[in-house]
Amino acid sequence: MAPRCSRPASPLVGLLLLQLLAPTIPYAACRELRTLLQLEAVVPPAEAELAAAVNIFGDEIFAQLSNETKPGGDPGLIISPYSIAQALAMLLNGADPNGTSYQQLEALFGANQVPLADLNQEFQALTAALLSSSQPDSGIRIDNANSAWLKEGLRWQQQYSDSLEQYYNATLGTLTTAQASSSHWWLFMQWQLAVNSWVAEATNNKITQIVTDDIVADAILILANAIYFKGSWVKSFPEELTKATPFHLLDGSTMQAAMMYQPLEERAVQVATLPAAVGNVAIKCQAIQLLFAGFEYAGVAAQPVGAVRKVAGAQLELETAEGPVDYAEALAACRSAVVDSLPGGFDSKAWDYSTSPINLYLPRFEIEFFASLNTALQALGVTQPFEGGDLTQMAEDAEGNPVQGLAVTEVLHKVYEKVDEKGAEAAAVTAIAVTTSAPVQTNPPVDLRFDRPFLFSIVHCPSGLALFNGQIYKPEEWGA
Ligand SMILES: *[C@@H]1O[C@H](CO)[C@@H](O)[C@H](O)[C@H]1NC(C)=O
Ligand SMILES: *[C@@H]1O[C@H](CO)[C@@H](O)[C@H](O)[C@H]1NC(C)=O
Ligand SMILES: *[C@@H]1O[C@H](CO)[C@@H](O)[C@H](O)[C@H]1NC(C)=O
Secondary structure, three states: OOOOOOOOOOOOHHHHHHHHHOOOOOOOOHHHHHHHOOOOOOOHHHHHHHHHHHHHHHHHHHHHHHHHOOOOOOOEEEEEEHHHHHHHHHHOOHHHHHHHHHHHHHHHHOOOOOOOHHHHHHHHHHHHHHHOOOEHHHHHEEEEEEEEEEEOEEEOHHHHHHHHHHHOOOOEEEEOOOOOOOOHHHHHHHHHHHHHHHHHHHHOOOOOOOOOOHHHHHHHHEEEEEEEEEEEOOOOHHHHHEEEEEEOOOOOOOEEEEEEEEEEEEOOOOOEEEEEEOOOOOEEEEEEEEEEEEOOOOEEEEEEOOOEEOOOOOOOOEOOOOOOEOOOOOOHHHHHHHHOOOEEEOOOOOOEOOOOOOOEEOOOOOEEEEOOOOHHHHOOOOHHHHHHHOOOOOEOOOOOOOOEEEEEEEEEEEEEEEEEEEEEEEEEEEEEEEEOOOOOOOOOEEEOOOOOEEEEEEEEEEOOEEEEEEEEOOOOOOOO
């Protein structure tokens, strides 16, 4: 039977958990619960398909973003594909179903030919599955919020606001009129504050600003999603074992990272060794799953297998049997391999219990990432919403005439993520501004040391959705 998110095998603990948790979780996630309940494929196929599609487009956006930004220029690159997806799904609902914007957006979700109502229901059901895993008492919290803000004097088209409320549970807000002159500068401030303070509340103050005066001054409407996650590790890292340890940076230099440590018993965690390739060179990618309390979410850390080396004047390289390859490219190949292993809640052919004890070394980090997704989305074929003309189903004037010429000006994405001895905390916001236009076999312990740029994802086990997906280039400095 397929191991999914799993906790150490123990039928007694499993039974106890079953009694404690089963009534409250519709999709009992982890192996023992699922085995005991004889649950297979409990995530309905449509939702699982949406989760897989979101993972794939998230990986594509990731590839585009890391192409735009210099690898290692930021301390890390982290996105929340599902936050981006929900904001775009709200946009999709406002597009003419016969238009190009609609086609391009539905293609992004792999949802061609799927009726809009069905797609909306899949989003609603997937969100419900994510939220049903929130158990604040047992150390896991997840919030998801959507909102839509419209310039004063305009109205939402009835069907649009109905869909936003029904499927996306969106809060509808009014933006103060844009007719502010310099003597009414405070109107702008109020307008901006409304969106940003909503963001701050929805992310537990981890993100306090997403839009600026300029964006707000131009906007007719703004659509926003916010996700907040906080989870405690099932097995925390003893703080006294965190030590200063060298960590390789992409530019070939090294730093002293605050390296956490914990020994893990044989069969205590699930691991995977995934095949990947850089050009024609085959590499292997080593990944480990660390469960959060509640057993419904897991942190996944991964990196390419092999020694790293610095070449004078060049970026970090990975040694392989076929010669050295660029480490950043190997990391990217590894990321796609991990994403491919997630659908259905961790592919059972790839993921299994470790057959050896593991000495796990993982650095602490706290990273914020901010980017405009405009270029990345355009590179993925979503161009028409930026040109506009067919976003006709969103707003209307006081006489009920649809607002014409709406076009997207900005798709902004901001993510915060912190990993330490106790667990992880993460938040993501996506805002769309719209204006008129225009395996190991032996048994001695093995070291698993994340001492060079690595991958870190937070994954919802039952659906396999990568809620947060990141590449960590520079963790917390020792003593910082
Ligand atoms: C990254 O950019 C280069 C040059 O601009 C381009 O050739 C390559 O296809 C891009 N990669 C991706 C994943 O878009
Ligand atoms: C889309 O096209 C169909 C048939 O071609 C038409 O009946 C429908 O009214 C169109 N919808 C919109 C919103 O223009
Ligand atoms: C809808 O959002 C409100 C906050 O705006 C929240 O209190 C409520 O729990 C949400 N409902 C669902 C079904 O998620």
